[in-house]
Amino acid sequence: MCSHFSIASMSEINSFLRELNLPVVNANDDPSNNDEATEIYPNIQAPVLIYQNNQLQLNKLNWGFENPIDKRKPPIFNARIERFYEAKPSMWDQAFAQQRCLIIAARFYESHPTETVKSAKTGRSMKRPYQFKLADQDLFFIAGIYEADHFAMVTTEPNEAVRPYHNRMPLLLEPAEIRTWLFQNFTELVNRPTISLDIRPAE
Template structure:
Protein backbone atom coordinates (compact mmCIF):
# COMPACT_ATOMS: atom_id res chain seq x y z
CA UNK A 1 0.00 0.00 0.00
CA UNK A 2 1.23 3.49 -0.81
CA UNK A 3 0.23 5.67 2.12
CA UNK A 4 2.80 8.48 2.15
CA UNK A 5 4.73 10.41 -0.47
CA UNK A 6 6.56 13.69 -1.06
CA UNK A 7 6.31 16.44 -3.66
CA UNK A 8 8.85 19.22 -3.93
CA UNK A 9 8.41 20.96 -7.27
CA UNK A 10 7.63 24.63 -7.90
CA UNK A 11 4.70 25.62 -10.07
CA UNK A 12 6.97 26.49 -13.01
CA UNK A 13 8.64 23.08 -12.90
CA UNK A 14 5.33 21.21 -12.75
CA UNK A 15 3.92 23.27 -15.63
CA UNK A 16 6.94 22.52 -17.79
CA UNK A 17 7.33 18.86 -16.87
CA UNK A 18 3.68 17.97 -17.48
CA UNK A 19 2.85 20.53 -20.21
CA UNK A 20 0.09 22.02 -18.08
CA UNK A 21 -2.40 24.56 -19.36
CA UNK A 22 -3.50 25.43 -15.82
CA UNK A 23 -1.68 24.90 -12.52
CA UNK A 24 -2.39 25.98 -8.96
CA UNK A 25 0.40 26.72 -6.49
CA UNK A 26 1.63 23.59 -4.73
CA UNK A 27 3.79 24.12 -1.61
CA UNK A 28 6.61 21.64 -0.98
CA UNK A 29 5.49 18.77 1.25
CA UNK A 30 7.56 15.82 2.41
CA UNK A 31 5.02 13.65 4.21
CA UNK A 32 1.75 13.75 2.31
CA UNK A 33 -0.84 11.54 4.00
CA UNK A 34 -4.35 10.32 3.14
CA UNK A 35 -7.21 12.80 3.57
CA UNK A 36 -4.89 15.61 2.45
CA UNK A 37 -5.65 17.90 -0.47
CA UNK A 38 -3.11 16.77 -3.07
CA UNK A 39 -1.96 17.90 -6.52
CA UNK A 40 -3.73 15.99 -9.29
CA UNK A 41 -3.41 16.36 -13.07
CA UNK A 42 -6.51 15.73 -15.18
CA UNK A 43 -7.49 16.28 -18.77
CA UNK A 44 -10.34 18.75 -19.23
CA UNK A 45 -13.26 18.14 -21.62
CA UNK A 46 -11.54 20.39 -24.17
CA UNK A 47 -8.27 18.47 -23.95
CA UNK A 48 -6.28 20.78 -21.66
CA UNK A 49 -4.09 19.42 -18.88
CA UNK A 50 -4.96 21.02 -15.58
CA UNK A 51 -3.55 20.62 -12.07
CA UNK A 52 -5.95 21.12 -9.18
CA UNK A 53 -6.12 19.97 -5.55
CA UNK A 54 -8.25 16.90 -4.78
CA UNK A 55 -8.76 14.99 -1.54
CA UNK A 56 -6.74 11.78 -1.25
CA UNK A 57 -9.22 8.98 -0.55
CA UNK A 58 -11.68 8.14 -3.34
CA UNK A 59 -15.37 8.76 -2.68
CA UNK A 60 -17.38 7.03 -5.45
CA UNK A 61 -20.19 9.14 -6.90
CA UNK A 62 -22.74 6.62 -5.58
CA UNK A 63 -21.42 6.57 -1.99
CA UNK A 64 -23.85 7.44 0.80
CA UNK A 65 -21.10 8.58 3.18
CA UNK A 66 -17.82 10.30 2.20
CA UNK A 67 -16.10 8.48 5.07
CA UNK A 68 -15.63 5.57 2.65
CA UNK A 69 -12.72 7.54 1.20
CA UNK A 70 -10.53 6.65 4.18
CA UNK A 71 -10.56 3.03 2.97
CA UNK A 72 -10.01 3.85 -0.70
CA UNK A 73 -6.62 5.55 -0.85
CA UNK A 74 -5.18 2.84 -3.14
CA UNK A 75 -6.66 0.77 -5.97
CA UNK A 76 -5.09 -2.47 -7.19
CA UNK A 77 -4.40 -2.04 -10.89
CA UNK A 78 -5.13 -5.67 -11.71
CA UNK A 79 -8.77 -5.47 -10.61
CA UNK A 80 -9.87 -1.93 -11.51
CA UNK A 81 -12.49 -3.14 -13.96
CA UNK A 82 -14.02 -5.57 -11.46
CA UNK A 83 -14.31 -3.43 -8.33
CA UNK A 84 -17.49 -1.30 -8.12
CA UNK A 85 -15.63 1.48 -6.30
CA UNK A 86 -13.14 1.91 -9.15
CA UNK A 87 -14.74 0.54 -12.31
CA UNK A 88 -16.42 3.73 -13.53
CA UNK A 89 -13.48 5.97 -12.61
CA UNK A 90 -11.10 3.65 -14.46
CA UNK A 91 -13.26 4.00 -17.56
CA UNK A 92 -13.74 7.75 -17.49
CA UNK A 93 -11.72 9.53 -14.80
CA UNK A 94 -8.04 8.64 -14.79
CA UNK A 95 -5.46 11.14 -13.56
CA UNK A 96 -1.77 11.68 -12.82
CA UNK A 97 -0.45 12.40 -9.33
CA UNK A 98 2.96 14.12 -9.39
CA UNK A 99 5.45 13.02 -6.73
CA UNK A 100 9.13 13.48 -5.96
CA UNK A 101 9.17 10.08 -4.27
CA UNK A 102 7.15 7.78 -2.04
CA UNK A 103 7.56 5.82 1.19
CA UNK A 104 7.07 2.13 1.89
CA UNK A 105 7.66 0.23 5.13
CA UNK A 106 9.73 -2.97 5.33
CA UNK A 107 9.01 -5.36 8.22
CA UNK A 108 12.18 -6.11 10.18
CA UNK A 109 12.84 -8.73 12.82
CA UNK A 110 13.27 -7.47 16.37
CA UNK A 111 15.52 -9.06 18.98
CA UNK A 112 12.63 -8.89 21.43
CA UNK A 113 9.05 -7.76 21.27
CA UNK A 114 6.97 -7.10 18.16
CA UNK A 115 8.53 -6.75 14.72
CA UNK A 116 9.34 -3.22 13.64
CA UNK A 117 8.96 -1.60 10.23
CA UNK A 118 11.71 0.38 8.54
CA UNK A 119 10.53 3.12 6.15
CA UNK A 120 12.22 3.51 2.77
CA UNK A 121 12.04 6.43 0.36
CA UNK A 122 12.01 5.66 -3.37
CA UNK A 123 12.45 8.06 -6.28
CA UNK A 124 13.62 8.26 -9.89
CA UNK A 125 17.38 8.19 -10.46
CA UNK A 126 16.94 11.05 -12.91
CA UNK A 127 15.66 13.28 -10.13
CA UNK A 128 12.59 14.11 -12.20
CA UNK A 129 9.12 14.39 -10.74
CA UNK A 130 7.34 11.08 -11.30
CA UNK A 131 3.77 10.67 -12.53
CA UNK A 132 1.74 8.18 -10.49
CA UNK A 133 -1.37 6.79 -12.12
CA UNK A 134 -4.56 7.61 -10.25
CA UNK A 135 -8.35 7.73 -10.45
CA UNK A 136 -10.64 10.58 -9.46
CA UNK A 137 -14.30 11.04 -8.63
CA UNK A 138 -16.84 13.81 -7.98
CA UNK A 139 -19.31 13.34 -5.11
CA UNK A 140 -22.20 15.69 -4.46
CA UNK A 141 -22.58 16.76 -0.84
CA UNK A 142 -26.05 17.27 0.71
CA UNK A 143 -25.36 21.01 0.45
CA UNK A 144 -24.91 20.69 -3.31
CA UNK A 145 -21.16 21.30 -3.16
CA UNK A 146 -18.91 18.95 -5.12
CA UNK A 147 -16.20 16.93 -3.35
CA UNK A 148 -13.49 15.86 -5.77
CA UNK A 149 -11.34 13.00 -4.53
CA UNK A 150 -8.74 10.59 -5.84
CA UNK A 151 -6.76 7.44 -5.18
CA UNK A 152 -3.40 5.97 -6.20
CA UNK A 153 -3.31 2.93 -8.48
CA UNK A 154 -0.86 0.25 -7.36
CA UNK A 155 0.86 -2.64 -9.10
CA UNK A 156 3.29 -5.42 -8.24
CA UNK A 157 6.65 -4.19 -6.95
CA UNK A 158 9.70 -4.27 -9.22
CA UNK A 159 12.91 -6.11 -8.33
CA UNK A 160 14.33 -3.13 -6.43
CA UNK A 161 11.30 -2.73 -4.18
CA UNK A 162 10.22 -6.36 -3.73
CA UNK A 163 12.42 -6.82 -0.63
CA UNK A 164 10.65 -3.83 0.95
CA UNK A 165 7.01 -4.30 -0.04
CA UNK A 166 5.02 -6.47 -2.46
CA UNK A 167 3.26 -3.47 -4.03
CA UNK A 168 4.30 -0.11 -5.48
CA UNK A 169 2.51 2.87 -7.02
CA UNK A 170 1.85 2.72 -10.75
CA UNK A 171 4.54 5.02 -12.18
CA UNK A 172 3.93 6.06 -15.78
CA UNK A 173 6.61 7.02 -18.30
CA UNK A 174 6.06 10.36 -20.05
CA UNK A 175 5.14 8.71 -23.35
CA UNK A 176 2.25 6.96 -21.60
CA UNK A 177 0.68 10.01 -19.95
CA UNK A 178 -1.67 10.86 -22.86
CA UNK A 179 -3.04 7.31 -23.00
CA UNK A 180 -3.59 7.14 -19.25
CA UNK A 181 -5.41 10.47 -19.21
CA UNK A 182 -7.68 9.98 -22.18
CA UNK A 183 -7.45 6.64 -23.99
CA UNK A 184 -9.89 3.75 -23.80
CA UNK A 185 -9.68 1.15 -21.06
CA UNK A 186 -8.31 -1.29 -23.63
CA UNK A 187 -5.39 1.06 -24.30
CA UNK A 188 -4.86 2.06 -20.66
CA UNK A 189 -4.87 -1.43 -19.16
CA UNK A 190 -1.52 -2.52 -20.72
CA UNK A 191 0.16 0.43 -18.97
CA UNK A 192 -0.43 -1.16 -15.57
CA UNK A 193 2.78 -2.81 -14.41
CA UNK A 194 6.00 -2.21 -12.44
CA UNK A 195 8.23 0.70 -13.42
CA UNK A 196 11.75 -0.44 -14.43
CA UNK A 197 13.90 -1.01 -11.35
CA UNK A 198 17.01 0.21 -13.16
CA UNK A 199 15.50 3.72 -13.33
CA UNK A 200 14.78 3.93 -9.59
CA UNK A 201 16.63 4.30 -6.31
CA UNK A 202 15.64 3.66 -2.70
CA UNK A 203 17.13 4.08 0.78
CA UNK A 204 16.08 3.77 4.44
CA UNK A 205 14.85 6.94 6.14
CA UNK A 206 13.95 8.12 9.62
CA UNK A 207 10.92 6.52 11.29
CA UNK A 208 9.73 10.09 11.93
CA UNK A 209 7.87 9.81 8.61
CA UNK A 210 5.38 7.55 10.37
CA UNK A 211 4.02 10.63 12.17
CA UNK A 212 1.88 12.66 9.78
CA UNK A 213 2.59 15.80 11.79
CA UNK A 214 6.25 15.66 10.70
CA UNK A 215 6.93 17.49 7.43
CA UNK A 216 10.44 18.61 6.52
CA UNK A 217 13.02 17.82 3.84
CA UNK A 218 15.12 15.68 6.21
CA UNK A 219 12.41 13.01 6.04
CA UNK A 220 13.55 12.03 2.54
CA UNK A 221 17.26 11.87 3.46
CA UNK A 222 19.02 8.54 3.92
CA UNK A 223 19.48 7.44 7.52
CA UNK A 224 22.53 9.12 8.97
CA UNK A 225 22.38 11.99 6.49
CA UNK A 226 19.33 13.83 7.80
CA UNK A 227 21.39 16.78 9.06
CA UNK A 228 22.94 17.27 5.62
CA UNK A 229 19.58 17.80 3.89
Protein backbone atom coordinates (compact mmCIF):
# COMPACT_ATOMS: atom_id res chain seq x y z
CA MET A 1 0.00 0.00 0.00
CA CYS A 2 1.62 3.23 -1.12
CA SER A 3 1.16 5.90 1.56
CA HIS A 4 3.76 8.42 0.40
CA PHE A 5 4.94 9.85 -2.90
CA SER A 6 6.77 12.96 -4.01
CA ILE A 7 6.13 15.47 -6.76
CA ALA A 8 8.38 17.94 -8.57
CA SER A 9 7.97 21.70 -8.62
CA MET A 10 5.09 23.11 -10.66
CA SER A 11 7.52 24.56 -13.20
CA GLU A 12 9.08 21.09 -13.68
CA ILE A 13 5.64 19.50 -13.98
CA ASN A 14 4.54 22.04 -16.59
CA SER A 15 7.78 21.51 -18.52
CA PHE A 16 7.23 17.72 -18.42
CA LEU A 17 3.70 18.12 -19.82
CA ARG A 18 4.89 20.48 -22.57
CA GLU A 19 7.54 17.96 -23.63
CA LEU A 20 4.78 15.40 -24.05
CA ASN A 21 2.74 17.88 -26.15
CA LEU A 22 -0.26 17.51 -23.88
CA PRO A 23 -2.78 20.38 -24.27
CA VAL A 24 -3.23 20.98 -20.55
CA VAL A 25 -5.17 23.81 -18.90
CA ASN A 26 -3.89 24.70 -15.43
CA ALA A 27 -7.20 24.97 -13.60
CA ASN A 28 -5.53 26.00 -10.33
CA ASP A 29 -3.11 28.52 -11.80
CA ASP A 30 -2.25 30.61 -8.75
CA PRO A 31 0.90 32.79 -8.67
CA SER A 32 1.11 32.26 -4.93
CA ASN A 33 1.62 28.50 -5.36
CA ASN A 34 4.91 27.36 -3.83
CA ASP A 35 7.10 26.25 -6.73
CA GLU A 36 9.01 23.55 -4.86
CA ALA A 37 9.15 19.77 -4.84
CA THR A 38 6.79 18.37 -2.21
CA GLU A 39 6.27 15.18 -0.24
CA ILE A 40 2.65 14.01 -0.54
CA TYR A 41 0.80 12.09 2.16
CA PRO A 42 -2.94 11.34 2.50
CA ASN A 43 -5.07 14.47 3.02
CA ILE A 44 -2.47 16.64 1.22
CA GLN A 45 -3.22 18.30 -2.13
CA ALA A 46 -1.33 17.27 -5.25
CA PRO A 47 -1.60 18.26 -8.93
CA VAL A 48 -3.67 15.69 -10.83
CA LEU A 49 -4.60 15.55 -14.52
CA ILE A 50 -8.33 15.08 -15.19
CA TYR A 51 -10.37 15.33 -18.38
CA GLN A 52 -13.27 17.68 -17.71
CA ASN A 53 -15.30 20.15 -19.80
CA ASN A 54 -13.74 18.74 -22.98
CA GLN A 55 -10.21 19.60 -21.89
CA LEU A 56 -7.30 18.09 -19.99
CA GLN A 57 -6.96 20.03 -16.73
CA LEU A 58 -4.24 20.13 -14.10
CA ASN A 59 -6.18 20.40 -10.85
CA LYS A 60 -5.05 20.27 -7.24
CA LEU A 61 -7.04 17.59 -5.40
CA ASN A 62 -6.80 16.04 -1.94
CA TRP A 63 -5.29 12.57 -1.73
CA GLY A 64 -7.90 10.25 -0.28
CA PHE A 65 -11.63 9.62 -0.59
CA GLU A 66 -13.77 10.27 2.44
CA ASN A 67 -14.64 7.12 4.35
CA PRO A 68 -18.22 6.33 3.19
CA ILE A 69 -19.17 4.81 6.55
CA ASP A 70 -17.60 7.29 8.97
CA LYS A 71 -16.22 10.60 7.66
CA ARG A 72 -14.34 11.08 10.94
CA LYS A 73 -12.06 8.17 10.05
CA PRO A 74 -8.88 8.62 7.95
CA PRO A 75 -9.39 8.85 4.18
CA ILE A 76 -9.18 5.81 1.93
CA PHE A 77 -6.36 6.68 -0.44
CA ASN A 78 -5.52 3.53 -2.44
CA ALA A 79 -7.92 1.67 -4.75
CA ARG A 80 -7.17 -1.90 -5.85
CA ILE A 81 -7.62 -2.25 -9.61
CA GLU A 82 -9.13 -5.72 -9.07
CA ARG A 83 -12.20 -4.16 -7.42
CA PHE A 84 -13.36 -2.92 -10.82
CA TYR A 85 -13.68 -6.50 -12.10
CA GLU A 86 -15.51 -7.94 -9.09
CA ALA A 87 -19.28 -8.43 -9.13
CA LYS A 88 -19.68 -7.10 -5.59
CA PRO A 89 -20.35 -3.31 -5.66
CA SER A 90 -17.69 -1.03 -4.22
CA MET A 91 -17.25 2.67 -3.43
CA TRP A 92 -14.88 2.92 -6.42
CA ASP A 93 -17.22 1.70 -9.19
CA GLN A 94 -18.34 5.03 -10.64
CA ALA A 95 -14.88 6.55 -10.47
CA PHE A 96 -13.28 3.57 -12.23
CA ALA A 97 -15.94 3.74 -14.92
CA GLN A 98 -16.07 7.49 -15.54
CA GLN A 99 -13.62 9.50 -13.41
CA ARG A 100 -10.08 8.37 -14.05
CA CYS A 101 -7.13 10.70 -13.62
CA LEU A 102 -3.35 10.86 -13.79
CA ILE A 103 -1.10 11.47 -10.80
CA ILE A 104 2.23 13.08 -11.70
CA ALA A 105 4.99 11.74 -9.45
CA ALA A 106 8.75 11.91 -9.10
CA ARG A 107 9.08 9.04 -6.61
CA PHE A 108 6.97 6.64 -4.62
CA TYR A 109 8.06 4.98 -1.41
CA GLU A 110 7.67 1.60 0.28
CA SER A 111 9.25 0.09 3.38
CA HIS A 112 11.12 -3.21 3.19
CA PRO A 113 9.27 -5.98 5.07
CA THR A 114 12.38 -7.28 6.90
CA GLU A 115 15.25 -4.79 6.62
CA THR A 116 15.51 -2.31 9.48
CA VAL A 117 17.38 0.93 10.04
CA LYS A 118 17.64 3.41 12.91
CA SER A 119 15.44 6.47 12.44
CA ALA A 120 17.42 9.71 12.20
CA LYS A 121 14.53 11.54 13.89
CA THR A 122 13.67 9.23 16.78
CA GLY A 123 16.65 6.91 17.05
CA ARG A 124 14.28 3.95 17.05
CA SER A 125 14.49 0.93 14.79
CA MET A 126 12.20 1.13 11.76
CA LYS A 127 11.64 -0.69 8.50
CA ARG A 128 14.08 0.60 5.88
CA PRO A 129 12.28 2.88 3.36
CA TYR A 130 13.02 2.60 -0.34
CA GLN A 131 12.31 5.02 -3.16
CA PHE A 132 11.11 3.95 -6.59
CA LYS A 133 11.16 5.86 -9.89
CA LEU A 134 11.01 5.00 -13.57
CA ALA A 135 14.51 4.17 -14.74
CA ASP A 136 14.41 6.45 -17.79
CA GLN A 137 12.19 9.36 -16.66
CA ASP A 138 12.45 12.03 -13.95
CA LEU A 139 8.65 12.27 -13.73
CA PHE A 140 6.02 9.65 -14.45
CA PHE A 141 2.29 8.99 -14.32
CA ILE A 142 0.39 6.87 -11.81
CA ALA A 143 -3.19 5.83 -12.57
CA GLY A 144 -5.75 7.48 -10.32
CA ILE A 145 -9.47 7.96 -9.87
CA TYR A 146 -11.25 10.99 -8.48
CA GLU A 147 -14.51 12.22 -7.02
CA ALA A 148 -15.24 15.93 -6.49
CA ASP A 149 -12.02 17.34 -5.01
CA HIS A 150 -10.54 14.02 -3.85
CA PHE A 151 -8.42 11.43 -5.66
CA ALA A 152 -7.17 7.93 -4.92
CA MET A 153 -4.12 6.09 -6.22
CA VAL A 154 -4.79 2.89 -8.17
CA THR A 155 -2.68 -0.11 -7.16
CA THR A 156 -2.06 -3.48 -8.77
CA GLU A 157 -0.08 -6.68 -8.19
CA PRO A 158 3.67 -5.97 -7.92
CA ASN A 159 6.05 -6.86 -10.72
CA GLU A 160 9.29 -8.75 -10.07
CA ALA A 161 11.16 -5.56 -9.17
CA VAL A 162 8.70 -4.40 -6.49
CA ARG A 163 7.66 -7.80 -5.07
CA PRO A 164 10.62 -8.09 -2.62
CA TYR A 165 9.53 -4.80 -1.05
CA HIS A 166 5.73 -4.90 -1.05
CA ASN A 167 2.74 -6.99 -2.11
CA ARG A 168 1.19 -4.07 -4.04
CA MET A 169 2.49 -1.37 -6.37
CA PRO A 170 1.05 1.80 -7.91
CA LEU A 171 -0.34 1.28 -11.42
CA LEU A 172 2.45 3.06 -13.31
CA LEU A 173 1.75 4.33 -16.82
CA GLU A 174 3.95 5.11 -19.79
CA PRO A 175 3.06 8.34 -21.68
CA ALA A 176 1.74 6.28 -24.60
CA GLU A 177 -0.75 4.60 -22.26
CA ILE A 178 -2.46 7.66 -20.77
CA ARG A 179 -5.21 7.82 -23.41
CA THR A 180 -6.05 4.18 -22.74
CA TRP A 181 -6.30 4.81 -19.02
CA LEU A 182 -8.39 7.96 -19.31
CA PHE A 183 -10.81 6.98 -22.06
CA GLN A 184 -10.69 3.30 -23.04
CA ASN A 185 -10.87 -0.25 -21.72
CA PHE A 186 -7.82 -0.44 -19.45
CA THR A 187 -7.59 -4.21 -18.90
CA GLU A 188 -4.30 -4.39 -20.81
CA LEU A 189 -2.74 -2.03 -18.25
CA VAL A 190 -3.47 -4.09 -15.14
CA ASN A 191 -0.20 -6.07 -15.19
CA ARG A 192 3.08 -4.12 -15.23
CA PRO A 193 5.85 -6.71 -15.83
CA THR A 194 7.93 -4.60 -18.22
CA ILE A 195 8.05 -1.36 -16.21
CA SER A 196 11.73 -0.69 -15.48
CA LEU A 197 12.38 0.91 -12.09
CA ASP A 198 15.31 2.52 -10.34
CA ILE A 199 15.16 1.36 -6.69
CA ARG A 200 17.36 2.60 -3.88
CA PRO A 201 17.20 3.26 -0.14
CA ALA A 202 15.46 6.53 0.66
CA GLU A 203 17.65 9.22 2.23
